[in-house]
Each structure stands twice: as C-alpha cells, then as structure tokens.
Amino acid sequence: MRVGLTGGIGSGKSTVAAFLEQCGAAVVDADAISRAATATGGSAIAPISAAFGTHMIDARGALDRVKMRAKVFQDIEARKLLESIIHPLVGAAIEAATQEARAGGARCVVLDIPLLVESAHWRKRLDKVLVVDCSTETQIRRVVQRNALQAREVQAVIDSQAPRLTRLAAADCVISNEDLSLLQLEAVTRQMGAHFGL
The missing domain is CATH 3.40.50.300 (P-loop containing nucleotide triphosphate hydrolases)
Structure with missing residues (x-):
C-alpha cells in the first residue's frame, strides 16, 4: 500500500x-530528497544555475536557500520555474525509493x-x-x-x-x-x- x-x-x-x-x-521523505537535490553535487544544481544564474549557488556549490527563498516569495513565475526543475527530479527519486522499498518486502x-x-x-x-x-x-x-x-x-x-x-x-x-x-x-x-x- x-x-x-x-x-x-x-x-x-x-x-x-x-x-x-x-x-x-518504509518512509520516503520528499523534503530530504529535495534537500539532497539542491545540496552540493545535487541533481538540481546545474539546471538551477542555468535558469537563475550562478549567484543562486553558494560557495559550497549548493543552492543558496536564503537568496532563493527571497526570490520565490516575491515572484510567482520564479517559483514555478524552480518547481519545474525540482519536482520532476524529486518525483523520480521518490519513485525509485518506493520501488526499492517494495523490492525489500515493505x-x-x-x-x-x-x-x-x-x-x-x-x-x-x-x-x-x-x-x-x-x-x-x-x-x-x-x-x-x-x-x-x-x-x-x-x-x-x-x-x-x-x-x-x-x-x-x-x-x-x-x-x-x-x-x-x-x-x-x-x-x-x-x-x-x-x-x-x-
């Protein structure tokens, strides 16, 4: 189920x-998956940098959450763009984690x-x-x-x-x-x- x-x-x-x-x-945490995607080396970093500019990526190579939060709270189109990048990546990772849990007998x-x-x-x-x-x-x-x-x-x-x-x-x-x-x-x-x- x-x-x-x-x-x-x-x-x-x-x-x-x-x-x-x-x-x-078996619990699959979408927030944790999303954080991993926007952390250093995460799958969303390159497309976010391309869409929003390198200034949205911090010195460690992770999403600058403070800057991005300020932008998407003020700009609904920016929020939609960010979601269009992150949601498919998170969805695919959730599906993979779900299949892994099923294969493990959950x-x-x-x-x-x-x-x-x-x-x-x-x-x-x-x-x-x-x-x-x-x-x-x-x-x-x-x-x-x-x-x-x-x-x-x-x-x-x-x-x-x-x-x-x-x-x-x-x-x-x-x-x-x-x-x-x-x-x-x-x-x-x-x-x-x-x-x-x-």
Whole structure:
C-alpha cells in the first residue's frame, strides 16, 4: 500500500512519519530528497544555475536557500520555474525509493510529502492520503516554540501552503493532533497503521 502523508507546518507530520516507521512502514521523505537535490553535487544544481544564474549557488556549490527563498516569495513565475526543475527530479527519486522499498518486502510505503495537496499528480499514485491536522493557532505556537521564529514568519509559511480545508478535503484519513500528548499521538498513529496493514 502506498500512503501519502501530509500536513501543514507544525502539525506533527514528521512525528507521525517516525511512528509509522516504527510500526514497520518504509518512509520516503520528499523534503530530504529535495534537500539532497539542491545540496552540493545535487541533481538540481546545474539546471538551477542555468535558469537563475550562478549567484543562486553558494560557495559550497549548493543552492543558496536564503537568496532563493527571497526570490520565490516575491515572484510567482520564479517559483514555478524552480518547481519545474525540482519536482520532476524529486518525483523520480521518490519513485525509485518506493520501488526499492517494495523490492525489500515493505508492506506499506509512506510517502511524506509536505506539498502533496498542491501537486495534482500525486493523488493517482497513492492508495490513501493521510493528513495530520491541527488549528492554525496550534501550528503557529508549536513552530514559534520549536524554531524561535516570529509568529508572522510562521503565518507566511502557512499562507504559502495549501489551506487547511483543502488538505482535509483531499484526505482519506485524518489524525487530529490538537491536544494530544506524544504518547497519545503514538497510540493514534499505531491504530491508523493497523488500517495500512502494519
């Protein structure tokens, strides 16, 4: 079974992914794959340099995330161009990791994809979509505490992601992580994992 896992920043998605992995799922982390593609020697570096200029690549040969973030937040066309470079590379790497997990005998592959709802092509490749959900206020509180960011900075990230109701509308299953302790979240995740054959 291929399960797409998503949730807004601060929802607890990464914690749920870790619990599902403990249950025996093979977890494929799209963010980690994307970071590798834009790190030194990554597959996206040459095309990004060609499209945006060498000033977007830092001294180590990796994507200058600060410069690129500033550019794509202000320029929607630049964001689309960046996505057109990165998404196919990440998609191919996710597919390869999924096939490797299947070949290794995994009963369930969890694809941890932050922008799952924003990217139309994922739905047809998944058996289930699991959304980890909480209120916007809870998201902001958690991320401010965790990352020492300002509330307005967290709100800007939330505003750049799919709206909460859009994510919920795309969900086959939802874990509500509003007031759960870590132990309660683990128990709920294990119950969910049982539905995925774990």
